Amino acid sequence: MNKWCTLLAGSAMLGGFLFASASADASPLSVFVNGQYQNKPITSKGRTLVKLRALTDPAWLEFAYDPKTHIVMFHTKDNSITVQLREGNKTAMVNGKQVKIDAAVVNKDGLTYVPLRFISETLGAYVNYYPDDNHVIVRTPSAQAKYETLMHGDLTAARKIALGLTKVRGEAPRTENGEMYNYYYYTFPEGEALRFTFDESGFSDSYYEVNEEGLAVLKWQIDNVANRNWGTKPVFKNRVYFLNEFLGGVFTYGTLDSQGNNTQLGRFSRNEGVLPIEGEKRTDARP
Numbered sequence: 001m002n003k004w005c006t007l008l009a010g011s012a013m014l015g016g017f018l019f020a021s022a023s024a025d026a027s028p029l030s031v032f033v034n035g036q037y038q039n040k041p042i043t044s045k046g047r048t049l050v051k052l053r054a055l056t057d058p059a060w061l062e063f064a065y066d067p068k069t070h071i072v073m074f075h076t077k078d079n080s081i082t083v084q085l086r087e088g089n090k091t092a093m094v095n096g097k098q099v100k101i102d103a104a105v106v107n108k109d110g111l112t113y114v115p116l117r118f119i120s121e122t123l124g125a126y127v128n129y130y131p132d133d134n135h136v137i138v139r140t141p142s143a144q145a146k147y148e149t150l151m152h153g154d155l156t157a158a159r160k161i162a163l164g165l166t167k168v169r170g171e172a173p174r175t176e177n178g179e180m181y182n183y184y185y186y187t188f189p190e191g192e193a194l195r196f197t198f199d200e201s202g203f204s205d206s207y208y209e210v211n212e213e214g215l216a217v218l219k220w221q222i223d224n225v226a227n228r229n230w231g232t233k234p235v236f237k238n239r240v241y242f243l244n245e246f247l248g249g250v251f252t253y254g255t256l257d258s259q260g261n262n263t264q265l266g267r268f269s270r271n272e273g274v275l276p277i278e279g280e281k282r283t284d285a286r287p
Helices: 011-020 116-123 141-152 155-163
Strands: 030-033 042-044 047-051 061-066 071-076 082-086 091-094 097-100 106-108 111-115 126-130 135-139 184-189 195-200 204-210 216-223 228-231 239-245 250-256 262-268
Touching (some): 030 047, 116 135, 126 141, 141 155, 155 195
Parallel strands (some): 030 135
Antiparallel strands (some): 042 047, 047 111, 061 071, 071 082, 082 091, 091 097, 184 195, 239 250, 250 262
8 A cells, every 4th residue: 555545434454454563473563643753652452542642733633631531522623523532431422423443542641542543534634554664654634735745845845844854763873972063954956855964063964865654764874973884875966955053143055066066045144944946946746
């Protein structure tokens, strides 16, 4: 399954993979909600529960919890769907009607956990399962809109989103810390948003590629403190750069050719983040 779907019609598939994820020979299930790794999902009898708070989306859901009755209440912004769940129960009230859910609501450490399958079926969250490494991607509607921009939208907007993505390090060793960090330096290949490098004050330099799931995956890094390399260093032709010298209060941006020659396009006394490059057109848009 390689396309996004709302699992309103796919509950059997969703329930199936959540059950399979609990098998003894499977790798632990990883869950990302709106690009953020959920480090404490709950698995109960083959069903996965995620923190309701992780689904916070002001444009989509509003929710509250009553500690006296142990009832969690939430509704969509347009009030088309209203839900009440009671801690420990395997039923819910949806638009005033009682429906069964596949796992009981759990309150743990003051946080409410709800079944992932129920969220997808009831509210139409965007869900996709990747069996190769046994993880699930969940997005609320506004996060899905950002994903669409990231993959094939405006270049500058996509770059801003890319730099804010969860970074997946995989098997790369952790970099050693330096002292007196004073700048961050980002580069993108000309016309692209889905590949970028990140230099942390010269102490380390990293290269990331955004995958189909909307996660920035580390492909190469050099650790100048520990004096070690990992992965394969990318080779770019023309690039654009954004340099935030935060200790000096200076932000510059511009272009670099294949020989590393710098053409500065702007200089500011505040961090401007990512700016458009005149005449640049996106070349890496994905369907």
